[in-house]
Amino acid sequence: MDISKDKLLEMYRTMQKIRHFESKARDLAMANEIPGFVHVSIGEEASATGVCAALRKTDRITSTHRGHGHLIAKGGRLDRMMAEIFGKRTGYCKGKGGSMHIVDYSLGILGANGIVGAGLPIATGSALGAVIAGKDDVTVAFFGDGASNEGTFHESLNLAAVWKLPVVFVCENNGFGEFTPMATVTSVKDIAVRAKAYDIPGHIVDGNDVLEVFRFTSEAVARARAGQGPTLLECKTYRWEGHVVGEQAFLGDGSYREKSEVEEWKRKCPLIRFEKWCADSGKISSAELRQIVADTEKEIAGAVEFARSSELPAPSEVTDDVYNNT
Amino acid sequence: MPQISFIQAINQAIAEEMERDPLTFLMGEDVVLGAFGATKGLFEKFGAKRVRNTPISEAGFVGAAVGAAMAGTRPICEVEFASFFYCAFDQVCNQAAKLRYMSGGQATMPITFRAVFGALGGAAAQHSETVYAQFLSVPGLKLVVPSGPSDMKGLLKSSIRDNNPVIVFEHGALGWSREDVPAGEHLVPLGKAAVKRPGDHVTVLAIGAMVPKAMNVAAKLEPEKISVEVIDPRTLIPLDEDAILASLEKTNRIVIADEGHLRGGAAADLAAIVADKGFDFLDAPVRRVTSLDVPIPFSPPLEKAAIADEARIEAAIRDVVGR
Numbered sequence: 001m002d003i004s005k006d007k008l009l010e011m012y013r014t015m016q017k018i019r020h021f022e023s024k025a026r027d028l029a030m031a032n033e034i035p036g037f038v039h040v041s042i043g044e045e046a047s048a049t050g051v052c053a054a055l056r057k058t059d060r061i062t063s064t065h066r067g068h069g070h071l072i073a074k075g076g077r078l079d080r081m082m083a084e085i086f087g088k089r090t091g092y093c094k095g096k097g098g099s100m101h102i103v104d105y106s107l108g109i110l111g112a113n114g115i116v117g118a119g120l121p122i123a124t125g126s127a128l129g130a131v132i133a134g135k136d137d138v139t140v141a142f143f144g145d146g147a148s149n150e151g152t153f154h155e156s157l158n159l160a161a162v163w164k165l166p167v168v169f170v171c172e173n174n175g176f177g178e179f180t181p182m183a184t185v186t187s188v189k190d191i192a193v194r195a196k197a198y199d200i201p202g203h204i205v206d207g208n209d210v211l212e213v214f215r216f217t218s219e220a221v222a223r224a225r226a227g228q229g230p231t232l233l234e235c236k237t238y239r240w241e242g243h244v245v246g247e248q249a250f251l252g253d254g255s256y257r258e259k260s261e262v263e264e265w266k267r268k269c270p271l272i273r274f275e276k277w278c279a280d281s282g283k284i285s286s287a288e289l290r291q292i293v294a295d296t297e298k299e300i301a302g303a304v305e306f307a308r309s310s311e312l313p314a315p316s317e318v319t320d321d322v323y324n325n326t
Numbered sequence: 327m328p329q330i331s332f333i334q335a336i337n338q339a340i341a342e343e344m345e346r347d348p349l350t351f352l353m354g355e356d357v358v359l360g361a362f363g364a365t366k367g368l369f370e371k372f373g374a375k376r377v378r379n380t381p382i383s384e385a386g387f388v389g390a391a392v393g394a395a396m397a398g399t400r401p402i403c404e405v406e407f408a409s410f411f412y413c414a415f416d417q418v419c420n421q422a423a424k425l426r427y428m429s430g431g432q433a434t435m436p437i438t439f440r441a442v443f444g445a446l447g448g449a450a451a452q453h454s455e456t457v458y459a460q461f462l463s464v465p466g467l468k469l470v471v472p473s474g475p476s477d478m479k480g481l482l483k484s485s486i487r488d489n490n491p492v493i494v495f496e497h498g499a500l501g502w503s504r505e506d507v508p509a510g511e512h513l514v515p516l517g518k519a520a521v522k523r524p525g526d527h528v529t530v531l532a533i534g535a536m537v538p539k540a541m542n543v544a545a546k547l548e549p550e551k552i553s554v555e556v557i558d559p560r561t562l563i564p565l566d567e568d569a570i571l572a573s574l575e576k577t578n579r580i581v582i583a584d585e586g587h588l589r590g591g592a593a594a595d596l597a598a599i600v601a602d603k604g605f606d607f608l609d610a611p612v613r614r615v616t617s618l619d620v621p622i623p624f625s626p627p628l629e630k631a632a633i634a635d636e637a638r639i640e641a642a643i644r645d646v647v648g649r
Contacts, residue, residue, distance in 0.1 A: 060397065094430035103429035110396050111429060115420050121389020122421065128390055129397025132351050132375065139393070152416075155386025162381065321431035322465050324489040 001215050008284060009292065011053050011210050015045040015271050016296040018069040021078060022241075024300050025068065025085060025099070029245040034085050038099045039066040043240035046270035047172050047205075048073040050213025051140055051233075054221050060108035060126050060139040062119030065100045066239075067112030070142050075107045078303040088310035095313045096321065108137075116177075117150030119143055120169065124156045127165035127224075138166045138224045140217075146177030148191045157198040157232065164229035168220045171232065172207060174239040179247075179256045192234035200230050207235030208270040211277070238265035327506035332472075335479035335507060336364040336440070336496065340402060342511075343486040344372055347400060350486060351376040353387060354404025354440070362442070362501065365404070388414035391437050392421045395491075400436045402486060408443035408457045408495060422491040423466030435466075437491045438482070444497040444535055444585055445633045451621035454629075456534075456586035458495050458562060462595055468492040468516055469562040473537035475505040477560055480514030488516060497535040497585075517564035521573070525555035528579040528647050531570060532556055533592060536583040536615075536634065543639045552647055562592055570596070571604050578609040579646040583639050588616045610646040615639050 022040040029038040041048065044066075052061070052073035063070040071081060076092070084091025085099045092102050103111040110126060113119050123141030130137045147153055148171055160167050171191045175182050188194060195202025201223075205216045213235055220231035240262060242248070278284040330338070337360075344350050352368060358379045360366030369377040380387035384405060391403040405411055411418060418439070425433040445454045458469050468490050472478040478496070485492040522537055523544050532540040537558045544554035557573050559565060574580050580600055584593040593614040600612050618632045 062393075092430065093428060093432070096430050097428045101428045103425075103432050105396075105429070105432045110393070111425065111433075113421075115416055118389070118416060118421055121386050121417060122393035122396065124386070125390030125393020125395070125401075126397040127393070128353075129394040129399040132394065132399045133349060133397065137397075139397075152385050152389060155381075155383040156389070158381060159383060159386045159390060163378070321427050323468075324426060324431075324434050326489055 001218065003211065003214065005283060007053060009288065011049050011214070012274060012284070012289060013292045013296065014049040014053070014073050015210065015274065016292055017072050017078065017299070018045040018048060019271060020296050020300045021068055021072060021081070024304060026241065026245050035087055036098050038085070038245040039243065040241050040245060041066045041069040041239070043265060043269070044172055044174055044207065044237045045069060046210035047170065047207040047213050047235035047237055048142070050210040051142070051170050051217045053214050054217035055138065055140065058108060058137045060110055060137060062110045062123040062126070062139070062141050063112040064119060064142055064144060064147070065112065065114055065116070066144070067100070067102065071102050071104070071109055071112065074109050076102065076104055076109060078299055079306040082303040082307040083310045086307040086310070087312065088307055089313040089317065090306070090310040094317065117143060117147040117152040120147065120152045120156035123167050124160045124165060127160065127167035128163065130166055136166070136225050138168065138221050140168045140170055142170050142172060144177065145171060145173040145175070145182040145186065145191055148194060149186060157195070157200065157230065160230040161198040161200050164227060166224035166227070167230045168217065168224055169230060169232045170217070171234045172237055173234055174237050176239060176243065176256070178243045181256065190234060192232060195232040200232060202232040203234070205233050205235045207237030208268050208273060210270060210274055240266060328509055329504050330475055330507050331502050331504050332475045332478050332496070332500045333363045333502070335475040336482060337366060337368070339479045339482035339486070340365065341368060341371065343483055344368070344376065349398065350400040350402065351378070352402045352404070353378040353380055353391065355380060355382060355406045357404050384410050384413035385417055388417040389421065392417055392425070392435065395435045395437045396433055400486065402438045402440065405439060405441045407453050408441035409452050409455045411441065411457060418461070418467070418491070419464045423464045427466060434489050435491045436489045438485045439491070439493040441493065441495060442498045443495045444499055445622055445629055446498040448624055448626060448629065450624040454622035456584070456617070458493070459586050459591045459595070461493060462562060462592060466491065467563060470494045470516060470560070471534040471562060472496065472560065473534055473558050474500065474503060476507045476512070477514055477520070479507055480512045481516065481560060484513050484516050492516070495534065499535050503538070514560065516561045517566055518560065519566035519569035520558045520560055521569070522556040522558050523554065525553040525577065527553045527577055528581060528643050529555045529557055529573040529577045530581045530583055530639065530643065531596060532558060532583040533562070534585060536585055539636045540583055540639055543636050543643065546640070547643065550649070552643065552649060554643060567599060567603065570600065571607070574600065574604045574607045578607055580608070581613045581615060581639065581642040581646060583615040583634060585617055585634055587619050588614060589619055591616055613642040613646055615642045
């Protein structure tokens with residue numbers, strides 16, 4: 001598959017945005033500048049980016065508690081995302097959702113979700129909605145290895161398979177469900193094999209290789225759009241940071257993984273890998289890549305400034321938007 | 327006016343609304359066959375795309391209804407028995423009910439859930455429960471409990487057109503009840519109670535299948551010159567508090583009749599509202615007539631002992647009017 005230079009640049013820009021946004025969110029949470037739980041996806045940038053690069057604007061996604069990356073990859077605005085994380089009224093959800101629940105319907109982002117596995121049936125239904133409405137939009141459900149043990153995973157794959165719905169199930173296997181190693185609570189080594197149980201294609205994908213993710217997703221999306229039904233992709237990746245920012249405070253000395261394991265995965269950094277590929281293939285110069293990093297730093301600083309200077313919601317807004325009164 | 331059954335009312339309401347809007351569709355357990363008659367013939371009329379049998383997979387298909395609504399369609403989602411909602415609690419309570427609010431008003435969630443509830447005679451605890459109280463504390467939902475064919479049709483049509491998640495609870499024992507239903511377009515607004523029978527001495531605020539029971543008791547007490555006003559809230563969310571308080575202001579006495587449980591039930595919630603807002607109107611304590619706080623049992627004498635009935639409504643009325 002020949003990937004245009006524009007597409008390649010866009011993918012690198014997205015990965016940088018995610019890396020910078022997540023790093024900033026982590027730092028702000030550690031500094032107690034933002035309230036609530038923050039889950040970051042540093043190290044997992046390639047799967048969000050490669051998947052969404054294969055989608056068009058009218059396609060939809062559902063995301064997870066670790067969702068910033070998916071939202072950025074689907075085109076979410078950094079300033080409104082940051083403002084939401086700060087709990088400001090200029091945020092995507094007017095401060096009603098926070099880090100775990102950012103939504104932008106105009107971009108087909110049906111939302112991050114605080115309940116593990118909740119996005120899968122919603123994505124399945126979104127795909128059903130496209131069929132009912134006679135549109136060829138595809139929906140992607142992002143979820144983790146933990147969600148693949150939820151009943152909703154199995155019910156969704158079955159339903160999507162039975163109805164041949166245009167949905168792509170993307171499991172980001174980052175090795176841990178909260179603080180529990182995936183291998184200790186999961187009956188299979190590879191989540192992808194669970195596709196067999198529902199008679200749909202399942203593929204293991206190198207989740208740290210953005211180009212491989214893009215290729216597999218493009219194929220699955222084309223299949224879905226052509227009415228051939230769902231696909232399960234398992235992107236193998238790794239969570240560099242903890243489950244939740246600040247977990248050291250309550251974990252104390254308790255550890256659930258070896259430092260050496262984290263270091264090993266850091267050497268497989270998806271951004272460095274892409275940069276190396278650019279150098280080796282000669283497709284993109286290092287100056288172009290550096291420019292993207294500089295642009296991203298500026299954009300993140302602007303987003304933080306926007307969030308900081310935005311107003312908090314007024315207490316009177318607490319009862320807004322419970323019901324749709326139209 | 328044509329006389330139709332509760333089940334025919336459901337069928338007509340769905341057919342008319344699907345006729346009206348091509349994005350309205352039906353999904354759920356055994357809807358193609360229409361096992362209890364409510365959806366019979368709809369598959370033949372509207373086809374496989376819009377009338378879909380789901381697997382027995384409540385979390386999956388209720389969640390799918392949420393996604394389909396977010397994608398701009400208008401699902402009617404049948405969960406055969408209301409106790410099965412427990413298998414899809416996350417999808418109803420965390421997703422359908424909350425996503426509009428959590429998204430700052432971006433999501434619109436036009437879903438109508440239909441489910442049969444209540445004691446049917448020997449169906450035992452997992453197919454007989456009155457479960458709407460479990461949803462009363464979930465802001466974002468609307469709860470509808472029709473008491474007869476005419477309201478069933480009008481309320482269901484309004485529910486389908488509503489842009490919020492609505493659960494329509496259909497008492498199984500009312501299925502074959504018949505009543506005159508206005509021909510043509512018949513809509514009953516959500517949030518408007520009905521005075522089913524005017525009276526002066528006591529208000530019976532009755533929900534669902536307790537409405538016909540309350541009507542029977544009211545007729546029985548008429549010769550004794552005990553004048554009973556029967557009010558049917560028709561929807562628990564939104565609730566027509568004005569109608570309830572206006573009736574209380576007139577009668578000064580109230581009995582709340584519900585087939586649900588006593589603790590934490592719909593009657594408890596209504597009694598609290600009456601006490602909060604209607605205390606000055608009351609000449610007697612608020613009385614609740616509910617089922618016992620036991621799982622609904624199987625054996626007929628045990629079921630009868632558990633379920634709120636006409637005798638208990640009558641006793642409560644006599645208690646508050648002192649006769």
